[in-house]
Each structure stands twice: as C-alpha cells, then as structure tokens.
Amino acid sequence: MLSGVTGRWLKGSPVLEGDLHPFRYHYDDLEIGRTLVSKSRQITLDDIEHFAHFTGDTFYAHMDEEATKGHPFFPGRVAHGYLLLSFAAGLFVDPDYGPVLANYGLDSLRFVKPVQPGEQIQVRLTAKEKTPRNKQYGEVRWDVEITTGTGETAATYELLTMNAMRG
Amino acid sequence: MTQPQSSGARASDNVMKLDSFVRGKWSGAGDPAAEIHSAVTGDVVALATRSDLDMREILAYGRAVGGKNLRKLSFHQRAGLLKALADYLSQHKDRLYKLSLHAGATRTDAMIDVDGGIGTLFAYASKGRRELPNTRYLLDGNVEGLSKGGAFAGQHIVTSLHGVALHINAFNFPCWGMLEKLAPALLAGVPVVTKPATVTAYVAYELVRMITESGALPEGALQFIVGSTGDLFDHLTCQDVVSFTGSADTSQKLQRHPVVAREAVRFIAERDSLNAAILAPDAEPGSPEFDLFIKEVAKEMTVKAGQKCTAIRRALAPSAQLDAVITALRDRLAKVVIGNPESDKVRMGPLVGLGQRSDVLAHVTKLRTEAELVAGDPDNFPLVDADARRGAFVPPLLLHCAKPVAATAVHEIEAFGPVCTVMGYDELDQAIALTNRGGGSLVASVYTHDIQAAAELTFGIGSFHGRVAIIDRDCATEHTGHGSPMPQMVHGGRAAPAAARSWAVSAACNTTCSAPRCRVPLAC
Structure with a gap:
C-alpha cells in the first residue's frame, strides 16, 4: 500500500514476475515492482582463492582459517563481499543487447551476513524507482538482495542502471 | 487510594x-x-x-x-x-x-x-x-561550492x-x-x-x-x-x-x-486537533477495512476516555454506508464497561477531573446544535465500582451530523473526551474537503484496500496533517493504530508544526521551523 501511494517499491510490497527478463523492458514499459529471482550458485573455497589471487585482495578473513578464530564477525574463512557482488551480477544479468544501456552505480551497499564456502547464494532484483533523464534514457533504481541457501540476507544494495526509452 | x-x-x-x-x-x-x-x-x-x-x-x-x-x-x-x-x-x-x-x-x-x-x-x-x-x-x-576555484x-x-x-x-x-x-x-x-x-x-x-x-x-x-x-x-x-x-x-x-x-x-x-478517520468507498460492510474502521473509531473514543490529542473526533464514511457505520459503532460502544479503573472488568475510566467533565459536556451541547446524539446518554449509563455523582465519568457519545458541509462546530470544536461525530460524504473530493475543514490536524487515518483511493486521499489531505495512517487488511495484524505514539515519526501537522519536538528545532538559528510534513508511517 505504501509503495502504491509513494510510487517507490518497498521490501514486502507485491512483486511482478514473468517470463521476460526485467532487463528486456524499455524505461517506459518497466513497471515498479518488476522482479527477477535468480538461480542459485554455490560458493566454493576455490572461488574465494581464485578471486583473492586474481584481484590481489588476500585479506586474512578470506585466506586464513586460523586468523578468524574468535573473530567478532567471521565464523571462519568467508567470501569477499566484492565476490558476492560479482557473482550476483553474473546471476541477474541478461547478456544480450537490449534497453539496459549501462550500470551506473550502487547505493546503500551493506554486507549483512558473511558467506562461507559451501553456501549457496541467490539474488532478487526488483525495479524500485524510475527517474527520467532525457528523451533517450532514464535512471532505474533496482532493489537488490543477496540471500543464502537458508534464506538469510547476505547483502543488500540499490543498483542504478540507465535504460533506453522506447523512442 | x-x-x-x-x-x-x-x-x-x-x-x-x-x-x-x-x-x-x-x-x-x-x-x-x-x-x-x-x-x-x-x-x-x-x-x-x-x-x-x-x-x-x-x-x-x-x-x-x-x-x-x-x-x-x-x-x-x-x-x-x-x-x-x-x-x-x-x-x-x-x-x-x-x-x-x-x-x-x-x-x-x-x-x-x-x-x-x-x-x-x-x-x-x-x-x-x-x-x-x-x-x-x-x-x-x-x-x-561558492567559487570557481573551490577555495571558497x-x-x-x-x-x-x-x-x-x-x-x-x-x-x-x-x-x-x-x-x-x-x-x-x-x-x-x-x-x-x-x-x-x-x-x-x-x-x-x-x-x-x-x-x-x-x-x-x-x-x-x-x-x-x-x-x-x-x-x-x-x-x-x-x-x-x-x-x-x-x-x-x-x-x-x-x-x-x-x-x-x-x-x-x-x-x-x-493544540486542538479535529482528527478524522475516513472510510473509503471500497470498504463496504463485510470488508476487513470496514471492520478495522469501526474497531479503530471505537478504540480511539474509549482509550484514555478519548482524552488523546490524536483521538478520532470526526468519522467520515460514504453516505450510503452511514447507517451501517452507526449501527456497528453503537453495538461496539455498548459493550464498553465504564467505571473504576482498578476493576479488571473496566475498559474505560473517568475523565481526569470534574472540570474536564463539564467542559466536555458543554462542548457536546454545542456540537448537538449541528449533530444528533445517536449513541450514549450522559445522564444515564451503568458504572462499575464507582459513583457517577463523585467521579468524572462520561459515557462514549456518538453524534451524527447530517449536513457536514454546512456545519462549522463539528469541524472546529474539540470535545476532549469519548466523543466522536460521524458524517457522510458523496465522493472522495468531498471527503478531502471535509477532512481539511479541521484546519490542520495531528493524524488522519484512511481505511481502504484501493491504492488509487489511498493515494488520492493521502495527497489530498497530506498538507493538513502531521500523519496519515493507511490501514488495510495487509497491515491489520501489525499496525499500532490511528493514534499510538510513534517516536520514529514526526508528530505534528498544523496543530503542531512538524519540527515541534524533533531535536533539530532546539538547534541552531540556521534551521527554520519546517512546514508541516506528511508522513505515511504504515508500511502495508
């Protein structure tokens, strides 16, 4: 109801799911609440090691089981937050040429719960708010939530894309 | 004691x-x-x-x-x-x-x-x-930035x-x-x-x-x-x-x-606030929103014996539903046990004092020049463990104003007790106009499951209110009510300029008292 009055999607409001990927809609046609729930993907220790060495981010929480003993946040080695973001993009992106012109940024990113090797992650992506920019395109703010296999929230953020007008 | x-x-x-x-x-x-x-x-x-x-x-x-x-x-x-x-x-x-x-x-x-x-x-x-x-x-x-180079x-x-x-x-x-x-x-x-x-x-x-x-x-x-x-x-x-x-x-x-x-x-x-509850046209008798409306109006009349700045003083309903609203409220109010608050059976106590009692009754007399009493009798009502001659007791008094557009007292006089006036409206625009006749109030609540009606009412009355609560079946089990304290939300409206007790007001000279802000607190 609040979402309906304000025109901005809120967690808990109804969502619209369909066969067509949300990234296939032009700015004009995209409805607030349009949602994609992705497939799941397991995070492995190999993934974490690979990401660490590839990016150079070998922070101890990802590399050293011993170092996380008694740690206030980490129950053991955990996946990089940026790894989760990257995998999430891989899970929700629709790769073909289409009306989504660019990824424009992230807002309000929070890593809520660490993810350990062996856990599954899944992403929900929901069109939250639209702001027209010019005759060619407009900004779409997507509500994104990464959850673990047990349904707990691992990360939340807002993704901004520029979407083409139907023209 | x-x-x-x-x-x-x-x-x-x-x-x-x-x-x-x-x-x-x-x-x-x-x-x-x-x-x-x-x-x-x-x-x-x-x-x-x-x-x-x-x-x-x-x-x-x-x-x-x-x-x-x-x-x-x-x-x-x-x-x-x-x-x-x-x-x-x-x-x-x-x-x-x-x-x-x-x-x-x-x-x-x-x-x-x-x-x-x-x-x-x-x-x-x-x-x-x-x-x-x-x-x-x-x-x-x-x-x-105040200069080209960025140094100022x-x-x-x-x-x-x-x-x-x-x-x-x-x-x-x-x-x-x-x-x-x-x-x-x-x-x-x-x-x-x-x-x-x-x-x-x-x-x-x-x-x-x-x-x-x-x-x-x-x-x-x-x-x-x-x-x-x-x-x-x-x-x-x-x-x-x-x-x-x-x-x-x-x-x-x-x-x-x-x-x-x-x-x-x-x-x-x-100060005085003629808070309204609005039953939207979609909320017909038998709908969850109709029941929520009746429950909330009766509750706001009787909690604290109606001595709440946010209590519902005006209940607006589509003219076609007036009879159903009055009947339902009358039934519900008849069940309220009044008396000594020390008794477990008692649901409504007295007003805070005899002075307040005579003020409320005097205001009801004025309201009755424009509205008819349809439930409750201030001179005759049952009491539990108390003496009506010594305590400041007033029963719930429900009035019905048949001509709310022409009326003035029902939109201006706040009888600070268990008193509420029911009035009918023909279409949403009229409901909005009548609600705003309160001249700015703390809270209005809207009962509807129709997003369009909710939006129309919210934006129609928002600038006159400190808070607009939208209540429907989806938030029925979680909402805390039309008038409950919500320290997270701004408490105000014209009756209490928005920044009233928010900490910013007591702060510096460069903050001006902000205009009344509309808040829709209930995520449904």
Missing part, C-alpha cells in the same frame, strides 16, 4: 504535597495553592503548593548550568543519558502506574502514558546513537541553542507528554524547564522525583515548576524555545505575549 469518605471531598493523611525542583534542588512544600482530586472518587489526592520562585533565576540557571553541562557532551553521550534514564524509569515504573489510577487511567491507558514515555526515551537514545555523529554539532548537507565554500552547521526549552504540558499524558519533549531537547543539548498541568501534576511530580533519584542527568538539565509560572515569560530570550501542548485558547494567549513577539522566541504549539 485515599480512605473511604462519608461525604464530600476531603484530604486523607497520605495526600502528596507537590513542590518544584529548581536550581538543582526541591523547593520544599510551601502554602497549599490548589487541591487536586481523584478522577474516580473526587477525594483530594495531592496539594500543589506555592513557593516563592524567582523565574528569572530559574531560566538563568538552566542556561548557565544545564546548557553548559549538556553542550559539553556529544550526541552519543547525550543519547547515553537518555538510555540510562529510560533504564532506571523502567525498573521503577510501578510507582507511576499506581498513581495513574487516581487520574482515571486503566492499565492500558497508563501503559500508553508510562511505557509510551519510556519507549520514547529509548527510541531517541537509539536514534541519537545510530543516526547522529559522535560530535557536539551536526553537519547539515554537503559542502556547497559553505557548509551548514547545526549547533545547540544557548537557551532553555520551556515545556508546558497537557494533563492527559503526564509522563509521555513530559518525556517526549524532554528527550529531543536533551539530545539537542538544550536544558529543560517543564511545567505539568495541575490536574495530573502528581504523576508528573513522581516522574521527576524518579528522574532526580536516577542521577542520570547532569546538573541543571531539568527543572520542574508546579503551579503558576508567574512572570516566567517576561524573561524569555531569542535562544529559548517554548513547546506548548493544550488548548488553542491558552496557546494563543501565550503566543501573543509581548516578549515572545519582541524576542522572536521560538514557539511551538500542539
């Missing part, structure tokens, strides 16, 4: 003698100034006493000692004081519950006042800790006022009313001088006793004046803030004080 009486009101041995807490100590009981009676039995329960208080000195002490002590602390440290105070009060709150019985409050009524007040302290403590920086000032917004730039900074916050409180919520103003002022680093309404001053007095016992607040942060404020207004300055809650008459009188005008003293008033 006082001893049983044979006749008339007299003081029992354990009558409380109320004195003031000023300049760091209790003033000591002076000459009796006013007798305060039990709302239930009419017995004297407390005496307000008169002592020679130097108002100029009280304000000067607050500014010099309290202000200095509070401004030394960061927002986080001030939030810590509120938390410590709330913890102490929680442990000792039974004292307040016991005294609230004299004021006619049932357990539920007292819970709104006592726990509502303590909960507000906790909420401000938590918000101060989580949402404000650990500094003594606040950066407001981003740096604004501006930043809005919010700082604490160097004055006192003078809080003049209403009788209906002696605890919540005091604490909901105290919390933001202290968080803003501004010391408080608080004055309770006399008729329930004994509850406020006990609360201040507990606050001083807790030792949670720094010296000078709080002073408490029982009885007349004397020439206090003569000594206000441009750094002081007055927050008044009460009738429109008194508010206007105070706001017209020459010193308030001369010194441009910030003056915030929360």
